[in-house]
Amino acid sequence: MTLMKWPVPSCIGHFLKDRAMIKAKTLQDLFKRYRRPGDLVFALTFFAFSLFLLATIDGQVTWHKGTRFLAQPAFVPWAAVICMVVFGALHLLSSLLSPRIMGRLSEMGFWLRSCEYAVWFMIYVFAVPRIGYLFASILFAVILSLRLGYRSPKMLGIAAVFGVAVVLVFKTFLQVKVPGGLIYEYLPTAMRSFMLTYF
Amino acid sequence: METFLSGVELLMRWDVVAALLIGSIGGVIIGAIPGVGAAVAIAILLPATFSLDPIVGLTILLGIYGSSMYGGALPAVLINTPGTAVNALTTYDGYPMTKRGQARRALSLAYSASFWGGVFGIICLIFLSPLLALIAPHFGSREIFLAALLGIILVVLAHRGQVFAAGMLAAFGLLLNTVGLDVKYSQRMTYEQTWMTGGFDLIVVVLGLFALSQAFLLLTDKDNTPEAQPVEGALFSGMKELWLYKRVATVAGSFGVLMGMIPGVGEFTAQFLSYTYARKTSTTPEQFGDGAPEGLIASEAANNAVPAAAMIPLLALGIPGEALTAMMLSVFYVHNVIPGPNLFQNQLDFVYALYLAMLILNVIVIVFLIFSTNLLTKVIQIPTRFLGMIILTLSFVGVYSLRNSVTDCAIASCFGILGLILKRLNLPIVPIILGMVLGGIMEVKLRSSLIRVKEPLDFVERPIAAIIAGMIVLVIVLHIRTLIKEHRLRLAGEDTDHDLHDTQQG
Numbered sequence: 001m002t003l004m005k006w007p008v009p010s011c012i013g014h015f016l017k018d019r020a021m022i023k024a025k026t027l028q029d030l031f032k033r034y035r036r037p038g039d040l041v042f043a044l045t046f047f048a049f050s051l052f053l054l055a056t057i058d059g060q061v062t063w064h065k066g067t068r069f070l071a072q073p074a075f076v077p078w079a080a081v082i083c084m085v086v087f088g089a090l091h092l093l094s095s096l097l098s099p100r101i102m103g104r105l106s107e108m109g110f111w112l113r114s115c116e117y118a119v120w121f122m123i124y125v126f127a128v129p130r131i132g133y134l135f136a137s138i139l140f141a142v143i144l145s146l147r148l149g150y151r152s153p154k155m156l157g158i159a160a161v162f163g164v165a166v167v168l169v170f171k172t173f174l175q176v177k178v179p180g181g182l183i184y185e186y187l188p189t190a191m192r193s194f195m196l197t198y199f
Numbered sequence: 200m201e202t203f204l205s206g207v208e209l210l211m212r213w214d215v216v217a218a219l220l221i222g223s224i225g226g227v228i229i230g231a232i233p234g235v236g237a238a239v240a241i242a243i244l245l246p247a248t249f250s251l252d253p254i255v256g257l258t259i260l261l262g263i264y265g266s267s268m269y270g271g272a273l274p275a276v277l278i279n280t281p282g283t284a285v286n287a288l289t290t291y292d293g294y295p296m297t298k299r300g301q302a303r304r305a306l307s308l309a310y311s312a313s314f315w316g317g318v319f320g321i322i323c324l325i326f327l328s329p330l331l332a333l334i335a336p337h338f339g340s341r342e343i344f345l346a347a348l349l350g351i352i353l354v355v356l357a358h359r360g361q362v363f364a365a366g367m368l369a370a371f372g373l374l375l376n377t378v379g380l381d382v383k384y385s386q387r388m389t390y391e392q393t394w395m396t397g398g399f400d401l402i403v404v405v406l407g408l409f410a411l412s413q414a415f416l417l418l419t420d421k422d423n424t425p426e427a428q429p430v431e432g433a434l435f436s437g438m439k440e441l442w443l444y445k446r447v448a449t450v451a452g453s454f455g456v457l458m459g460m461i462p463g464v465g466e467f468t469a470q471f472l473s474y475t476y477a478r479k480t481s482t483t484p485e486q487f488g489d490g491a492p493e494g495l496i497a498s499e500a501a502n503n504a505v506p507a508a509a510m511i512p513l514l515a516l517g518i519p520g521e522a523l524t525a526m527m528l529s530v531f532y533v534h535n536v537i538p539g540p541n542l543f544q545n546q547l548d549f550v551y552a553l554y555l556a557m558l559i560l561n562v563i564v565i566v567f568l569i570f571s572t573n574l575l576t577k578v579i580q581i582p583t584r585f586l587g588m589i590i591l592t593l594s595f596v597g598v599y600s601l602r603n604s605v606t607d608c609a610i611a612s613c614f615g616i617l618g619l620i621l622k623r624l625n626l627p628i629v630p631i632i633l634g635m636v637l638g639g640i641m642e643v644k645l646r647s648s649l650i651r652v653k654e655p656l657d658f659v660e661r662p663i664a665a666i667i668a669g670m671i672v673l674v675i676v677l678h679i680r681t682l683i684k685e686h687r688l689r690l691a692g693e694d695t696d697h698d699l700h701d702t703q704q705g
Contacts (some may be wrong), residue, residue, distance in 0.1 A: 053374070060389070071645070088363075
C-alpha cells in the first residue's frame with residue numbers, strides 16, 4: 001500500500017513510510033532508530049576529534065590552587081571530554097558491529113555539496129555591509145533562485161519581493177542591528193541618512 | 200485573584216495583542232509548511248525579540264511554539280507529510296481518513312483535539328501554579344544542579360537506540376559551553392584563538408544547528424512541490440464529534456501535561472502513551488492506523504498539551520526540558536528576568552500573563568484555522584528549494600544582528616553543516632543544545648552549592664535533593680533493567696517503524 005502521492009525530498013521523506021498500523025510494541029521499541037549510510041564516517045571523525053581534545057586538554061585548562069576539585073574551572077571540560085571519548089568509542093563500536101549500509105560515498109557527496117550553500121551564505125554576509133542590506137537581500141534571493149533552477153519571471157519576481165519584504169520587516173520595522181552599506185555614502189545627505197536608518 | 204488580575208493587566212497592551220496575533224497565525228503557517236518547524240522559526244526570530252519587552256517577545260515565541268503543531272496537522276492529514284516532527288503520528292489515522300474522502304472530518308477532529316489538549320494543559324497549569332510557587336522556593340543550588348543533571352540524563356536515555364550518540368553529543372554541548380574565559384579569567388579550551396575567547400554563543404549554535412542546517416538540507420536536496428486539494432465544507436463539526444471522544448482527549452491531554460513537565464521527555468512519549476491507551480480502550484482497535492478518529496485525537500491532544508507543561512521546569516526552576524524552551528531561556532536572560540523559584544514567588548502575575556497569553560493563542564488559532572484552511576493548502580505548496588533560500592536569507596538576520604560579527608556567521612555555517620550531517624544520519628541535535636544550556640546551569644549551581652557541602656552525602660541531606668538523587672538512580676537502574684529485559688525478549692525492532700521518532704527538528 002503506497003500512501004505517498006508526490007515525490008518528496010529525503011529530508012521529509014523519512015516520515016512517509018507505508019503505515020498500515022502502529023507497529024511498536026514497547027516504548028523502547030518506538031524510540032529505536034536504524035542507522036543511515038555514513039554513520040561510520042561520522043562516528044570515526046567524532047571519536048578522532050574527541051581523542052584530539054583529550055590529548056590536548058591539559059594545556060587548555062588551568063587547575064587553581066586552593067579550589068576544591070569539583071569547583072575547579074577545569075573540572076567540567078575534563079568531564080565533558082572524557083564523556084565524549086567514552087560515548088564516542090561506544091558509538092563507534094556499535095557502528096563497526098552493525099551491518100554495513102551501502103551508499104556511504106554518495107552520502108558524503110551530499111554533505112560536501114551542502115558546503116556550496118555555506119559559501120553562498122558567507123558571500124551574502126560579506127555583501128551586506130558593502131552594498132547595503134536591501135540590495136544584498138534582493139540580489140541574494142534572485143541570484144540564488146537562479147542557481148537553484150528557477151527561471152520563470154514569476155519565481156524570480158517573488159524572490160525579489162521576498163528580499164524587499166525581509167528588509168522592510170526586520171530593518172525598517174523591527175530595527176534590528178544590521179549596518180548600512182558602504183555604497184550609501186555616495187548618496188545625497190538626506191537620502192543617505194534615510195537609507196542608513198531604514199534599509 | 201489579585202495576582203491573576205494583575206496578569207490580565209499585563210496583557211492589555213496593543214503590542215502584546217499584536218504579538219498574540221503574529222505568534223499564533225505565524226506559528227500555524229510555519230507549522231503547516233513541511234520542512235520548517237517551530238525550532239527554525241524561533242531560532243531566526245530570537246534575536247529580533249531581544250529588543251521587545253519580555254512579555255511581548257515571549258508571547259511571539261510561545262505563540263509559534265504552541266500553534267505550529269496545529270498547522271503541522273494540516274499536511275499530515277492532507278498529504279501524509281507531517282508539518283512538524285511531532286505530527287508524524289497524526290498521519291497514521293489522518294491520511295487514511297483523507298483517502299476515504301473524510302479530509303474535512305479528519306482536519307476538524309485534529310483541530311478540535313489540538314484545541315482541547317492545548318486548553319486542558321494551560322488550565323491544569325494555571326491551577327498548579329500556586330502549588331509550584333510553594334514548592335519552587337525549596338529548590339536551592341543543590342536541587343537545581345541535581346534537576347539539571349536529571350534533565351541531561353533523561354535527554355540522553357530518551358534517545359533509545361542512540362543513547363551513545365546522544366551521550367557524546369550532550370557531552371559535546373557541555374564542552375562548547377566551557378569554551379572561553381573561566382571564572383578566574385583564565386583561557387579555557389580556546390587553543391590560543393582570539394575568536395574563541397568569547398566562547399560559543401548559544402543563539403549562534405542554535406541558528407546553525409536548526410535553521411542553517413535545514414536551509415542547507417532543503418537547498419541540496421531535490422526540489423519538490425507538495426500539493427494538497429482544497430477542503431470543502433465547514434470545519435465546526437469536529438467540536439461536536441470530539442465530545443463523543445472526550446475521555447480519550449482528556450487522558451491524552453493529561454499524558455501531554457505529565458510528559459511535558461519532565462525535562463527531556465516531551466511530545467513523542469506523551470503521544471505514544473495516549474495512542475496506546477486509546478487503542479487499548481477502543482471498541483474498534485482494528486481501525487487504528489487505518490483512520491480511527493480516537494487515534495487522531497490521541498495524537499493531537501497529547502502533543503498540544505506539551506508546550507504549556509514544558510514551561511513548568513523552565514519557569515519554576517530555570518531548567519529547560521527541550522530545545523525550544525532552551526531558546527526561550529535566552530530571552531529571559533537578555534531581559535534580566537531570571538526564571539526560577541524567585542519568579543514564581545515574586546512575579547506570579549508575569550507567569551499568569553504567559554499562561555493567559557497561551558490560552559488566548561489557542562482561541563485565535565482555532566478560529567483562524569476554521570476559516571483559513573484552504574488558504575493554508577496554498578501556502579504548503581512552496582517548492583522546497585525555494586523554501587531553503589527563504590530560510591537561508593532569514594537566518595542571516597538572526598545570526599548577524601546579534602553582534603554584526605562575520606565570525607558568528609562563519610561559526611553558524613559550520614554548525615549548519617554539522618546539523619545537516621546529524622539530520623541526514625538521524626542523530627539527535629537536541630542533546631547538544633541541552634548540554635550547552637544545562638551544562639552552564641550545572642556548573643554555576645555546583646560551584647555555589649559546594650559552599651555548604653562538606654561531605655559528598657551533604658548533597659542529598661535535604662528532602663528534595665534526596666528525592667531527585669533517588670530519581671536519577673532509579674532512571675538509570677530502570678534503563679539498565681529494560682535493556683536486559685529487552686535483550687532477553689529479543690524485541691530487536693521487528694516490524695517497527697523506526698523513523699517515527701525522527702530526530703529531525705524543523
